Amino acid sequence: MKRNLLAEIMLGLGGLLTSAAFFMTFFWAAPSSYPDGRVDFAQKIFYFHVPVAEASFLVFIFTAFYGIKFLTTRERIYDTKARIATEVTLFFVLLTMATGILWTKVEWGVWWQWEPRLTTYFILTLLVIAYFVLRNSVEDEEKRAVYASAFGILAFIDAPISFFITRWLNSIHPVVFGAGNSSGLEPPMLITFIIAQVGMLMLGYAFYQLRLREEELKERLEALKIEIGD
Template structure:
C-alpha cells in the first residue's frame, strides 16, 4: 500500500471510530412524544453513518463525471483512469447507501422500501451506474471504452443533483428527512460534531480507496506498455 493511502486510510478509520463514540455516547438521543409517553428513537443513530456514506458517494460520482469531461476535452488517458477510479469508489458507496438505507427505512418506517422521491431517484442512480460497468465491460476496444465510459459518467452524474433536489421538492411529497436546509442544520452541537467527524472520516477513507484503485489502473497500464515493448523487441 502506498504511504499516502495508508495514512489517509488510518486517519479515516480513526475518525470513523471517533464518530461512533460521539454518535452513541455524546450526541443526545432523539426523543418523540406519543400519547404522553416519551420514546427514544434509537434508529436515528443510523443517520451518523448513512448520510456520510451518501454524501461521499455523491462527491466521487461528481468527480467521476468531471474527470470524464476533462478526458473528453483533453484526451489525456490519466483523466479517464481518474474518472473510472472515482466512479468505482463512488459506486461502492452507492451500494452502501442502498444497504444502510434499506435497514434505516425498516427501522424508522417499519417497511423495507418506500416509493418516495429520494429513494426512487437514488434507485435510478444505482441502476444507471450499474449500466456504466456493463457498458465498459461490453466494449472491447480501449479507446472506445474510454470514450463511452467518460460520456456515460457525465450523463449519470446528472442523477446526483436530481436525487438531491427530489428529496426537497414539496410538490413531490417527500418523506425522506431533511436535516440540512438553507436555514442551517436542524441539529444540536454534539449531533453536528458526531456527523461532521463521521463525514470527514468517510471522505478520507474513500480517498485512500481512490488512490489504491488509481495505482492499480496505472500499474496495469505499465504492464501493457512493457508487454508491447517485449513484443516489439
C-alpha cells in the same frame, strides 16, 4: 513508489476519525427520541448513513470531471481516473442503500417505499451500474473510453435533475440540513456527525488513490511483460 504518502495518511486519519465517530455515536451523542418521548435508537444509523451518501455524490463529481477532461485531452489516464471514481461511487452508493434500507424498515415499517428520495437514489444506483455495463460491452478501447466518459457526464447531470424533480412531490424522507435555519441537532450530535463526514470523505479520497495506484502498477506490469516478451 512512495508517491502515495498522502493517500496513506488520509487512510489512517479517515480510519481514525470514523472510528472515533463510531464510538461517539454510541457513547457520547444523546439518543434521539420520537415526538411521544420514546427513544429512537435507529436514528444512530444517521451518523454514518448520511456521510456515506454525501461521499457518493462528491466522488461522482469526479466521474464527470475526468470524463470531460478525457474528452478534451484524449489521455487515457483520465479515463482510468473517471472509471475509478465511478467504482468508489458505486461502493458508497451500495453502502448508502444498505444502511438506508435498514433504517427505513425500522422507521417506516417497510424495507422499501417508492418515496421520491429513495426512488431517485435508486435511479442513481442504476445509472452507476449502467456505466459499468456499458464499459463491459464495448471492445474497442478508445470507443469504450469515449462512450463511458459521455455517459458519465450525462448520468452526472441527470442525477441532480432526478433529485430536484421530487422537491415538490411530497417526500417523507427527513431533511436534516437546510430545513429552516438550524439543523435541530444538539452540539454533540452535530460534532459526531461532522467527524464521521470528514472521516468518510478522507476514506473516499484514500480509496480512490489506492485504486489508482493499483491500476498504475497493473499498467507497469503489463508494459514490463511486453518488454520481456520481445
